Amino acid sequence: MVEINVALVSRLIAEQFPEWAHLPVKPVELSGWDNRTFCLGPDMSVRLPSAEGYAAQVEKEQQWLPRLARHLPLPIPAPLAKGAPSREYPWHWSVYRWIDGENASIDRIDDLNEFAEQLSRFLNALQMIDTSGGPPPGLHNFYRGGSVSVYDEQTRNAITALRDQIDTEAATAVWETAIQTTWNRPPVWVHGDVHPTNMLVKEGRLSAVIDFGCSAVGDPACDLTIAWTFFAKESRAIFRAGLKLDDHTWSRARGWALWKALITIADPANANPIKIKEARRTINEIFSDV
Secondary structure, eight states, X not given: OOOOOHHHHHHHHHHHOGGGTTSOEEEOSOOOSXXXXXXXXXXXXXXXXXXXXXXXXXXHHHHHHHHHHTTOSSOOOOEEEEEOOOSSOOSXXXXXXXXXXXEOOGGGOSOHHHHHHHHHHHHHHHHTSOOTTOOOSSGGGTTTTSOGGGGHHHHHHHHHHTTTTSXXXXXHHHHHHHTTOOOOSOOEEEOSOOOGGGEEEETTEEXXXXXXXXXXXXXXXXXXXXXXXXXXXXXXXXXXXXXXXXXXXXXXXXXXXXXXXXXXXXXTTOOOHHHHHHHHHXXXXXXXXX
C-alpha cells in the first residue's frame, strides 16, 4: 500500500511540475477514501488515487470535466495538469483549480429545502448534457448508473446477517421492488456519489459539486440516494419534485440507498459508530417513505 502524504506530494510536484515546487502542500480537512487530496498553494489542489481500483478515474475526469463544466449551473473541479506514475507512486494523478467552500452539513446549510431545490437543478442540468462517447457503468465506478441488481447477493446476505437488528421483511420488500425495473430511456450523465462530502457550501448555500470519480452515463437512480441519506420528509419531497423522475426510478434509488446502508452496518470491519448511526437513520428514512 502506498503511503500518500505531504512529503510524497511535494516530491511529485517538484519532479514533474517544477514551476510549482515553491508552493506549500497541505492536507485538506476531509481527504476522502478513493483519493487523497491536498492543497497546493492558495489556488490549486492535488488529488491522488489511494489504490489501483480508483486509478481509472483520473483519465475520466481529465477528459470529461471540462466538457461537463460549461453546461452546469455550479462550479465543478477544473483539471490543470495530469501527473504521471513515478518510482514512488504507481498511478496517474491530477492537479485541479481550487474551489472555495466547506463540505456540506446540516449545520452549514441555512435552508435545507432551498439546498434540495438547488441540488435538483444541478442534477437536471447534468442529466441534459449530451452523453455521446461517455463512459458506461463498470468496475471503474462500482457500477453506479448501472443496475442496482448487481449487488443483489450482497444485499440479501446483509439482510440475513442483520435479521436481529432490522425489519428484514420491510428491507426485502424495498429491495425486491428496486430490482424489478430498469431504466428504459436513453442514458444520462450521473455523478455517481452525490454525498454531502462531495458538495461545497458557501454562505449557507450549495456552491459547488466535486469528486466526479464515479461518474458515468446510465440510470440516474444512483444519484438520488441523498433523498434518504441526508434529506428529511419536506426537503426530500422538494428534491423529488424538482427532478420529476418516475416512480420506478425512485424505487431503484431506494434500493441503492438501502444496499449501502445495509453493507455499512453488516460489515464486521466497520467500527465507525458515526457511519453506522447514519446508515441506521437512512434505513429508517427509507422505511418511512415507502
